Amino acid sequence: MTMDKQLVWVRDPSEGFVLARIHELMGEEADVFPLDNKHPRRVCSFDDIFPAGDPAKDVDDNCELMFLNEATLLNNILTRYKKSKIYTYVANILLAVNPYEDIPDMYSPTTIKKYQGRSLGELPPHVFAIADKSFRDMKALKQSQSIIVSGESGAGKTESTKYILKYLCDLWAKGAGPVEQKILDANPILEAFGNAKTTRNNNSSRFGKFMEVHFSNKYQVVGGHISHYLLEKSRICTQSAEERNYHVFYLLCAGAPQELRSALKITKPDDYLYLKNGCTQYFTSAQSEKKINANQKGKQQQAKGGLRDPILDDVEDFQRLHQALSRVGLSEAEKKSVYSVVAAVLHLGNVEFEEEGGARGGCRVSPDSEASLATAASLLGVDPGELRMALVSRLMQSSRGGMKGTAIMVPLKTYEASSARDALAKAVYSRLFDYIVRRINDSIPSSASAYYIGVLDIAGFEYFQMNSFEQFCINYCNEKLQQFFNERILKNEQELYRREGLNVPEIRFVDNQDCIDLIESKNHGIFHILDEESKLPKPDYGHFTNAVHKELSGNASTRLQVPRASRLKAHRTLRDHEGFLLRHFAGAVCYNTNQFIEKNNDALHASLEFLVQESGSALVQQLFETVDNNNAKGKLNFISVGAKFQTQLAQLMDKLKENGTNFVRCIKPNSRMVGREIEGSLVLTQLQCSGTIAVLALMEHGFPSRAPFAELHTMYKAYLPPKLHTLTPKVFCQAIVHSFGLSDKDYKFGVTRVFFRPGKYSEFDTIMKSDPENLKAIVDSVLAWLVKSRWRRSIFSALSIIKLKNKILYRRQCLVTVQTAVRGYLVRRQHQPRYRGIAKIKTLENNLKEMDSVIPQLKKEKDNAKRNIDNLRNSIRGACTTIKTNPRISRTDIDQLYTKLTKDVEMQMAALQKAMVDQKNREEQERLRRLEAEMRAAEEAKRLEQERIKQEEEHRRLKAEMEARRKAEEAERLRQEEQDRIAAVKLQQQMEQAARADQENRDRLEQERRDHEMAVRLAKETNGHVEGSPPQLRSFPSMESMNGENKLNRSERVRMQQAMQGKQKHDLSKWKYSELRDTINTSCDIELLEACRHEFHRRLKVYHAWKAKNARKSTMAEQERAPQSIMDAAKTPRLPQKGEILGARHRYFRIPFVRPGVSAGEGERRGWWYAHFDGQYVARQMELHPDKTPVLLQAGVDDMQMCELSLEETGLTRKRGAEILEHEFEREWARHHGPAYAPPHARPSNHLSPNSKAIAGK
């Protein structure tokens, strides 16, 4: 894209900025063609391109430039410089470029007059304008003022300071007489002792100063005061080849009269070690050159002649110094003493040392130097021997061994002695300088002072290839001043705009507080670390530097780094422990720490200190008595140079902060110190370092000129007719500003003052002070404006009154509202605590309700809790009544009541809760227990169920077994029946045969019986006797004797016989019933037992048969011992079972059973008949009938009522479904509370029922 070739300034490394035209725009950059062909075409960032405006036009105040930026600022300065206009403004800051030549009429008395009382901007910029502004500000604001003159070495600070002082003294010290002269005389004296030729400035001030000109309350000069800072002491002993020591040494050599020089043994610079290594030329003029003898000239002087400088002349300057010293009150003798001390320093410098060679390793004054030693001693008023001693040894107080506190002399090495000598020279000279300043101050009175204007002339930001402690201190000072500048100009300005409601956008500036902290912070700052290092037994700069890096490097701001980080190659060669790089607001400076420790400690060693204190010279004695005796304080308490400077600087800053401030920024145009030559880039760097560029941004949006309304009113009312005087200051200002027709953008009305855009205030001022004709027009316009504005105001007033009326009505309404509110408030305030208290207390009832709701849930202590709650409720009601009835009750009482009740309620609540919790816990435990029991029960049920299933399974199995057994039995029975039938047939035949034989036998026996009876009768009749016995009857009953159902059938008898035969062993027929019973119950002999049981049951059967035969028919059925079906079965003859009964010994049966005697009409009430057979005979028997008491019978107890038949006989085993399982029987038995079963042998004996006895023996 092509541009319309706009003219711009483009940053250039050598010239600062060059004019160019934009050729092409490329994103963040532009392609530009410099106008001057010697500069190449380039591509620049937009940050480096600035609009140019008209480059040929220059303005007094940079703020008036059409485009205000660093390029136009630089161009304006350069353009003007070329026209010998060395001053410009940036708002109220004066920029002064050193012309290095006299500009005609620049500082003439006429010029001074011209500037008097003229506001800034009215006349071309000038240092006088600043001086005048300070003066006027002091008057107007009744406040002391400071003028801070800053700039680098050779920029013209000291010269500017002098012009300011001259301006002030010329105009306002006329009546002050000698005071004025003394103030002005201070400069040559200070310069002689404190200035030196350096590579940058022939008259470089090697100290800083703050010169105050004091004014009375009538604004007349009444005195002055000088504070000085940081005299460069190293210069006293060494200088670089191009530089010189302090001027005073050369003044003495070149300008002192012959006698004085002889007395002081002063010759030429080449003769003094402290001078000869630097430049030894004198500053002379053509005339003064002639006044110097050949023996006063050094080699350089002779070879090159004198140095030339318009303001320096060593010959003339000595005279000036001499006179000035007199004027500040030094007597001839005092002056001589001063010169003697100066000379003594030179001679002292010539004292050299050599190794002594002894065992002590010390040194001695070399023989060639003895003369110098003697001269120096005499000039200092000390004994040469003592001086020698003090130089080659050091006094030490022993702290151990021998007598504590004993002073011992420690011999010094050559280099130690040399440094002791240098230290003495420095101490003597620097104290002399202090003394001179003190004397000047003493000569100028300052008691009548009301205000002062102080001018600060202190070196600006400095950086060399090698920077040491001095640069460190001065740059620290400049950091502080820069911060002050920022605060004053930028912060205050913006604060003021804000306060006055000007609505100007905020300007940002780089805050350098962190850098200041880095240097001066109490516990971590560089000064602190340095002082700590100095207190160590063997301080070492490497250790100090490392400590600085350790403590402060890596600081977030990266302000401090190792020398390697420097962009300068020379710095990068320094090792980490040899220095540090500090990024100041103006740029990074690499400090070489090599000399830091020595330079920070200006204390003399004890022997030298004592020596000079005892000096015979009053002056020398005075030099050392007033100042702090560092040595006496000891190493740990010494006050370092750094610390002293910090204190001085703090005091200075306090002063500056109290005062109004003006700034003069001096600029050095070139480094060759020549006129009419200006280097753009050098100037630009200085503008940046001085913070001027940052001010531009503010000014672009700001209003640098301002005046309070009242001030303008008093200032200008004289110019206007009296009728305008009565206007209030603000209306006055508004009237004139408005009537001037200034553009709205040129001024702003703040709350207390009017602000003007750059240059507009002077325009305003000029108009105001213009000729009467013009003034008349102004007055007319002011009056017209006033009429208009008054008319507007009256309309406005009328409207306002209407508005006011409405407002009053509205307010009335509001007042009522307010009153209501207030009254309400008051009443509420009075009673609120009460009803709030009641409300609060009543809320407790909710708690009670809550508790009430809880109580029913309680299981214990219910009544107690209820009672407590009722009590509480009564207390609450009581408290409410108390509060209600007592309007005077205090808030505390209410609170107490409330607190007590709350506590009670809480306690009750807590008790209830506890009870609930306890109860809950109990319930929970119960629940858990139940749950557990349920679980256990469930488990048990499950187990039982399983058992039941298992049992059922078992039962099924048993049933199956039982069925199988029954079937087997059935089969067996059938088989046996078949056998029986065959046997029966056989038996029948046998029986029939037997019967027949029996009958025959019977018949025969009957015959025989009858025969016998007849024989007996015959014998009786004939008294004869009968021969032989009657015939024997058979023991078993005859068949015929057994009749009906009850007679044992034949087969039974046979069986019994057979059984009897089988058990011949036990013939039980003779046993008694009870014996049988007992044997059954107790015997372990199974065979016998079984036999007994057979016999027992046989007898029972016989008994029952007998009983049945004899019983009445009607009762028979009731006495039935087993169902009829069983009894019937028994009638069927059968063969005895062969062998053991199949299956188990215990068998259980159940058959349905209807009690006979129940008529069919009543319905068949079917019952059950249960029997338990232990072996062949019944053991237990049970008869269950729905509406009858169950009959439970046991063998051994109830035998009479029980079934007497053997299992075989009952036929039960043959009955399908009759046999049941044991548990089925047992269940029914247990259900009807049957006693546990005891097997026969376990039954107690003798427990037969009475009935049983009836059958005994049968």
Ligand SMILES: Nc1ncnc2c1ncn2[C@@H]1O[C@H](COP(=O)(O)OP(=O)(O)OP(=O)(O)O)[C@@H](O)[C@H]1O
């Ligand atoms: N306004 C001036 N007119 C003519 N020459 C000047 C003016 N200001 C300064 N000079 C010349 O510049 C030289 C250096 O000025 P000055 O001593 O004031 O510098 P400085 O800023 O005080 O330097 P330093 O910091 O080294 O003391 C002066 O000796 C003088 O020759």
Ligand SMILES: [Mg+2]
């Ligand atoms: Mg100076």
